[in-house]
Amino acid sequence: MAEPVAVLGLGLMGSALAGAFLRRGHPTTVWNRSPERAAPLVARGALRAGTVAEAVSAGGLTVVCLSDNDAVSRTCESAGRAFDGRTLVNLTSGTSREARGLAAWAADQGAAYLDGKLLATPDTVGGPDTAVLYGGRREPFDAHHATLRAIGGGLTRLGDDPGLPALYDVALLDILWASLNGFLHASALVATEDVRAGEFAPFADLLFAALPSFVARCARQIDEGAHAAEDSTLETHLPAARNLVAECLARGVDADPPRRLRAVIEKAIAQGHGKDGYASVVEQFRKAPLEHGGG
Numbered sequence: 001m002a003e004p005v006a007v008l009g010l011g012l013m014g015s016a017l018a019g020a021f022l023r024r025g026h027p028t029t030v031w032n033r034s035p036e037r038a039a040p041l042v043a044r045g046a047l048r049a050g051t052v053a054e055a056v057s058a059g060g061l062t063v064v065c066l067s068d069n070d071a072v073s074r075t076c077e078s079a080g081r082a083f084d085g086r087t088l089v090n091l092t093s094g095t096s097r098e099a100r101g102l103a104a105w106a107a108d109q110g111a112a113y114l115d116g117k118l119l120a121t122p123d124t125v126g127g128p129d130t131a132v133l134y135g136g137r138r139e140p141f142d143a144h145h146a147t148l149r150a151i152g153g154g155l156t157r158l159g160d161d162p163g164l165p166a167l168y169d170v171a172l173l174d175i176l177w178a179s180l181n182g183f184l185h186a187s188a189l190v191a192t193e194d195v196r197a198g199e200f201a202p203f204a205d206l207l208f209a210a211l212p213s214f215v216a217r218c219a220r221q222i223d224e225g226a227h228a229a230e231d232s233t234l235e236t237h238l239p240a241a242r243n244l245v246a247e248c249l250a251r252g253v254d255a256d257p258p259r260r261l262r263a264v265i266e267k268a269i270a271q272g273h274g275k276d277g278y279a280s281v282v283e284q285f286r287k288a289p290l291e292h293g294g295g
């Protein structure tokens, strides 16, 4: 028989998680602060718990997915000692520090803790390739592996540290937002000549298709600590970055993003990387500039 599961939080993601467990035949008990959100899941066979403790007690595994980790702390604390001897899987977005704090709290309750980060949207939850990154001890991960596959078949345990998935999560968003902002900024630039984003997009796609080979080379060079130019030097990149700034200024498009890019290349060249490849720029990102304040 499939393992009983409790799901705390029935927002867009929590509802998708509970739905995925139900599809796989897991007896699923659900709890949500606003109880009416449980109705569609109850109609599909879920049991509604009146309290967090009742939900946790019904499942071998409790999955929590709320807006933030403050809500997770308060919600889980309201369960009293119900977590003792059970496993808590937290799929809420947050920081690595928060994840480590929750792992320590769970340990005090006698519970095993896995922190998970979904590289997914609700509609892709439950897919055979849907990626979910976990951090925490191997024993609970292995013990609940079959159940966790209901959420996403592309699951990876990064290691014992429950904080690592949160770090991967924001690092991947770093890439996503930088890439999308690159496209959005470039679209604003070509729009000054009435070029529609849809006309420009196929050429952006050519670049995105080439990215995996650039990423692989950068990763190899970063790990080797050697940034020899294999195609073009930073001195070759610099005039192109200057051209980009000039086009933005001439067309009244925000020149700040390319100015920052140009400044980073100039600094790397000033530090002796002019004949190195683009991966050498990584050194500029390792340490925050002194003028940086708090968050």
Ligand SMILES: NC(=O)c1ccc[n+]([C@@H]2O[C@H](COP(=O)([O-])OP(=O)(O)OC[C@H]3O[C@@H](n4cnc5c(N)ncnc54)[C@H](OP(=O)(O)O)[C@@H]3O)[C@@H](O)[C@H]2O)c1
Residues within 6 Å of the ligand: 009, 010, 011, 012, 013, 014, 032, 033, 034, 037, 065, 066, 067, 068, 070, 071, 074, 075, 091, 092, 093, 094, 118, 119, 120, 121, 122
């Ligand atoms: N949606 C996505 O595509 C996606 C993708 C990856 C990761 N995530 C992460 O998944 C988590 C949930 O996202 P979501 O899209 O499901 O958000 P959502 O639709 O806004 O749902 C938020 C959930 O948190 C509950 N909640 C908020 N504050 C609470 C509190 N103080 N005490 C108890 N419950 C509280 C809400 O309960 P009520 O119904 O009572 O308001 C609701 O169940 C977030 O950390 C998000 O970053 C989401």
